[in-house]
Amino acid sequence: MGNDASRKCATANRGHVLWLGAYVVLLLVLAAIRYVLWLDLVPLAPRYVPPLRRIVVGLMAIVLILAAARLIRARAIDRIANAATRYNLQRIAGLVVFVLIALIVVSMLFANWYAAVASLGLISLVLGFALQTPITSFIGWIYILARRPYRVGDRISIGEATGDVIEVTYLDTTLWEVGGPYVSSSHPSGRLVKFPNANVLTSAVYNFSWEMFPYIWDEISFQIAYDSDLAFVSEVMQQAAERELGEAMIRRVRTYRDILARTPVDEVEVKERPAVLFRVNANTWIDARVRYLVDPKHAGSVKSRLLLVMLQQLNTQPDRVRFPRGDSR
Structure with a gap:
């Protein structure tokens, strides 16, 4: 894992260096073109000189923005350990770069900013009606x-x-x-x-993966007969769950209690260890349930292991644990 991360980091750094080198070369080329245009070293019709100068200056500004964004990503964003935060900052930086480049392109196309603003206002009015859903989705992204x-x-x-x-x-x-x-x-x-x-x-x-408490309550349920040894069933189910979850559940429940203590929610009884509950079933059986905290991404595998262990132990005592039997089961 560590070697893979190091290789990815080295590859990303090489990519940043290559891009920054390309921006420097491009900036030097544009600076040379600007020098030629400003000194009138190339004979051009007078009406072409101002727009060409605006275009060259605008391109230089765009290259500088792209280089700055690449440098910020290499020196700051990519060094953030939290993947989700890193991802969001990359998206925000990309949006800022897009807006700045759009403003530069507008200034390149329009020498008169009043005309540019008027044109953009009319375009925005038309697009506002045509792109209501995308605009709402963009607002949703900001909300996220x-x-x-x-x-x-x-x-x-x-x-x-x-x-x-x-x-x-x-x-x-x-x-x-x-x-x-x-x-x-x-x-x-x-x-x-x-x-x-x-x-x-x-x-x-x-x-299901809230940052402060990325766990959920899960249950495993069995149907057993009324004359089953409920104390034995409870012991087997609870011990199997405790062996699987260990001390992890105790730490999770304490975190859960700390979070509830900072809210106006009334304090509820939350057990630090897996709890076994019995409920009367409408089909004349008893539901035996064990409730525990688990990582939602591992809930399926944990439940499968617990089911296997519990059934193996409960089936070793058929006289003490009676399961429903019939052609429909």
Whole structure:
């Protein structure tokens, strides 16, 4: 893992150096052209000289902006350890560069800024009606950055889509789908789900990977007969869950309590270890459930291991644990 990260970092640094070198060469070429135009070393019609000078100066400014953005990325953004923060800053920097370049291009095309503003105002009025959804999605992107309902790497559910966020662009979000109609549990389906960022302004977002508490409560349930040894069932289920989760759940529950203590929510009883509950089932059986905290991305594998261990131990005592039997089971 460490060697792979080092190689990626070295490759990225070489890429930054190459781009900065290309910008320096391009800037020198443009400076030479500017020198030729300003000294009138090349005979040109007078009406062509001012626009050519504006274009050359504008191109030089664009190259300087691109070089500065590349330098900021190499020296600051790429050194941030948090991948989600690094990704968002890259997007913001890209947007700032785009806006600055757009302003420079406008100044290159229009010598009169009043005419440019009037033209842009008319264009903006037309585009405002034609691009209402993209504009709303762009506002949604700003909302995602400011309020952080999710970040790259989070597992979320919005509308009918559930998955891991792999990309957040200015207009849409891409999920690596989890679950869905083709697979069960929390296994990736292999499909990509895209939705406009405007959806976060009107739909509830369920985030399973909240930065302060990236865990969820999960349960495993068995149906057993009334004459089963409930104390034995509780002991087996709880011990299996504790062996699987270890001390990790205790630390998670303490974090959960600390978060609740800083909110107006009334204090609730949250056990630091897996809890076994019994409920009466409508089909004349008892539901035996064990509840525990787990990383949502590992929930499927943890549940599978617990089911295997619990069933093996419960089936060793058929006289003490009676499961439903019948042709339909």
